[in-house]
Amino acid sequence: MELLQKERQSQIFDLLGRKGRVLAGDLASQFGVSEDTIRRDLREMAAAGRCERVYGGALAVTTLRQPLSARLTLATERKADLARCAIACFRPGMTIFIDAGSTNLAIARALPEDMSLTVVTNAPAIAMTLMDRQGVDIIMIGGSLDRHVGANLGARTLDALASLIPDMTVIGACGLDPSVGITASLFEDAEIKRLAAANSRSVMAAVTNEKFSLHYPHVVCGREKISCLVVENDAPEDMTRSFSALGIPVHRAGQA
Amino acid sequence: MELLQKERQSQIFDLLGRKGRVLAGDLASQFGVSEDTIRRDLREMAAAGRCERVYGGALAVTTLRQPLSARLTLATERKADLARCAIACFRPGMTIFIDAGSTNLAIARALPEDMSLTVVTNAPAIAMTLMDRQGVDIIMIGGSLDRHVGANLGARTLDALASLIPDMTVIGACGLDPSVGITASLFEDAEIKRLAAANSRSVMAAVTNEKFSLHYPHVVCGREKISCLVVENDAPEDMTRSFSALGIPVHRAGQA
DNA sequence: AAATTTTATGCATGATTTCGCCCGATTTGA
DNA sequence: TCAAATCGGGCGAAATCATGCATAAAATTT
Numbered sequence: 001m002e003l004l005q006k007e008r009q010s011q012i013f014d015l016l017g018r019k020g021r022v023l024a025g026d027l028a029s030q031f032g033v034s035e036d037t038i039r040r041d042l043r044e045m046a047a048a049g050r051c052e053r054v055y056g057g058a059l060a061v062t063t064l065r066q067p068l069s070a071r072l073t074l075a076t077e078r079k080a081d082l083a084r085c086a087i088a089c090f091r092p093g094m095t096i097f098i099d100a101g102s103t104n105l106a107i108a109r110a111l112p113e114d115m116s117l118t119v120v121t122n123a124p125a126i127a128m129t130l131m132d133r134q135g136v137d138i139i140m141i142g143g144s145l146d147r148h149v150g151a152n153l154g155a156r157t158l159d160a161l162a163s164l165i166p167d168m169t170v171i172g173a174c175g176l177d178p179s180v181g182i183t184a185s186l187f188e189d190a191e192i193k194r195l196a197a198a199n200s201r202s203v204m205a206a207v208t209n210e211k212f213s214l215h216y217p218h219v220v221c222g223r224e225k226i227s228c229l230v231v232e233n234d235a236p237e238d239m240t241r242s243f244s245a246l247g248i249p250v251h252r253a254g255q256a
Numbered sequence: 257m258e259l260l261q262k263e264r265q266s267q268i269f270d271l272l273g274r275k276g277r278v279l280a281g282d283l284a285s286q287f288g289v290s291e292d293t294i295r296r297d298l299r300e301m302a303a304a305g306r307c308e309r310v311y312g313g314a315l316a317v318t319t320l321r322q323p324l325s326a327r328l329t330l331a332t333e334r335k336a337d338l339a340r341c342a343i344a345c346f347r348p349g350m351t352i353f354i355d356a357g358s359t360n361l362a363i364a365r366a367l368p369e370d371m372s373l374t375v376v377t378n379a380p381a382i383a384m385t386l387m388d389r390q391g392v393d394i395i396m397i398g399g400s401l402d403r404h405v406g407a408n409l410g411a412r413t414l415d416a417l418a419s420l421i422p423d424m425t426v427i428g429a430c431g432l433d434p435s436v437g438i439t440a441s442l443f444e445d446a447e448i449k450r451l452a453a454a455n456s457r458s459v460m461a462a463v464t465n466e467k468f469s470l471h472y473p474h475v476v477c478g479r480e481k482i483s484c485l486v487v488e489n490d491a492p493e494d495m496t497r498s499f500s501a502l503g504i505p506v507h508r509a510g511q512a
Numbered sequence: 513a514a515a516t517t518t519t520a521t522g523c524a525t526g527a528t529t530t531c532g533c534c535c536g537a538t539t540t541g542a
Numbered sequence: 543t544c545a546a547a548t549c550g551g552g553c554g555a556a557a558t559c560a561t562g563c564a565t566a567a568a569a570t571t572t
Contacts, residue, residue: 124380142398
């Protein structure tokens, strides 16, 4: 498939967020264009402050470190849009479980200083982000911290979560498929998500475009369990329609 | 994996922050490049003020400032020094509870990438810092996150902590007094500390100078419970003596 | 619809960077 | 003082880069 320049750069930006670095040669073969084109892309992106140009490729702007911390500290932009839209569904006084994931971290970041909420989470990054929000009470669910997922998992986590009935769960979807529902790649992570979704009075899923039509081994919950879907403003129409058809409200980000 | 020059230098910088010094030979074999390349890196970094070049390798900029006068001006540098000293007491395989507090956070930051440890903590910041340490298993104790202490507190925290017997507890001291022992300003925080200290096989306290002779309302543990004290290079002699007299080993930071 | 401008891309070329190696100079420790 | 380790600079090969130019596609104007 042939990509437009902007699409290519956007994908490079995503890759940077995920891997922390890219090599000019790799990108060239991956996108099927010449290295010169890639170099031009990288130069442009660097000029726009979207990456740091180095000999041989480019590095993510914020941190040139491990993919995980990079993934967590990066990723704003499209996700911030999504986050603002998601927050519009929150009501003061709610108790909300926020699952791990970079999109959900963006939601935490976007929470206003003074919103009165109780947030429950098993992700240290989300807890830390919310620490300076005066209005937010934070409850952390402990457990064994998985460095890949960036959240506490395991028996203790499940146990602590079992005695909680949040008004809403903001669930992190590894993959969202119209027929299968929400799936996750890691068993233990899926277990947590499943319990949270089952206990919660409502379930919100905020997903970026690349999550659509992906499915992973572990089913978290069927699509009928989803109370509310938040998508990007250029989310594929056919995907969102199949959810709307089920009576699930779909909120598009960035639309006035 | 092959690294780009900038990445290599960035990692060297990280190592410097963690160990305080690096050797050209070690780096060469570690990164799989020639010593000449490493020397060029170090020279460049030194030119940029990111390290101090010395015969055989390089030193962190913090450690370079002469013996102890000018260097110990910045609190973070003093703590990094303290941290390196504290870490020398850790042994591979240990299970260590690390309490909240900025000094303890510095200890977490200073932990080497590859040290094999199980770290238990109720402070999200410490958990996040350790997330990229491959050798460290992290267990988070959940609870209600206190935004002032920066740690999870409360009944659930106490409960989860009760079933843990760490090899060592690195306790955060709000105040350390030779006669009273360790005290804390917040009741709930003190409760956690007290339980951790009581359950643990040994207790380390790493304290900066300003902690001495301070005491707060809530007693955490008497001085006799302390197994090991880590203090700054220029800690007041009379304070340390009263602990040494009890048979408590006192480690001074920044001494070869 | 045709003509014109703009843009994206690939290729060639000469410049630049990286890096291993070598050699003579310098530092270290005994 | 001496020997060994370390150092800095210079050299060359290979990789990477920036630039100019030509071509083709896309967008714009006529």
